[in-house]
Amino acid sequence: MMDLRSEEEVPNFSDFKRLKPVEVEGVPLASNTAENWGLLWAFAARPDDLLICTYPKAGTTWIQEIVDMLQQGGDPQKCARAPTDKRMPFLDLFLPKPMNSGLEDAEVLPSPRTLKTHLPVQLLPPSFWEQKFMWGSWSDHVRGWWEAKDQHPILYLFYEDIKEDPAREIRKVAQFLGIELTEPVLKQIVQHTTFENMKANPMANYSSIPSCIMDHAVSPFMRKGxxxxxxxxxxxxxxxxxxxxxxxxxxxxxxxxxxxxx
Structure with missing residues (x-):
């Protein structure tokens, strides 16, 4: 499915520049995220939300596609319904208007929602602590999420473990989500989410993002994996x-x- 817009809706990116970091509670965030911090902090989580939280470039898109394949019964056509950022809104992403923010996309998404964030544990909107959610991966904030896993329903995943045995780790995710997983569906998910297939998948490789924001000619979003x-x-x-x-x-x-x- 393509995200088609009329000429009047196409944003003018001629003045778009790389964003500067601004500290929020001692954590450097993109300036447009910091400017909208009040909206982000007030975000209302729902009881059946699933939150994928990682550090950037730590296997985020990979686990997003695995989760969506599990939720869609291993059907790649259903996963091709829209780009990753529309299927699983990126909460702390604020792009130039008239493009929607991740918050706006999340608000109109019907439940149950699967959402994404790169926020460290101390900056997660407080409504999430009253609900159920999922995290995984590496960064300076991994320790915070690690220490929270014993108090909240958190599945902690490692990129290297998924590379070593994707079927084993996908089973863990399915169990966490309460999804019954058959061997044929498991094999389909493993095949669909190989790095080579993900890199070639326009619904997962972020090739639809404007080049002034993400220039794939300089470096593709998915590099070596x-x-x-x-x-x-x-x-x-x-x-x-x-x-x-x-x-x-x-x-x-x-x-x-x-x-x-x-």
């Missing part, structure tokens, strides 16, 4: 330094560890 490519970028000294930082920051977290290669 590999584990361990850091070896091509880090020196031995840099790797050892990062290990020290992770050990310090995650120390005492009660078993929170990350694999950096398979």
């Amino acid at each position: 590999a584990v361990g490519n850091w070896k091509e970028q880090f020196t031995v000294a840099q790797s050892e330094r990062l290990d020290e930082i992770c050990a310090r920051e995650l120390g005492g977290s009660g078993g929170l560890t990350f694999r950096t290669q398979l």
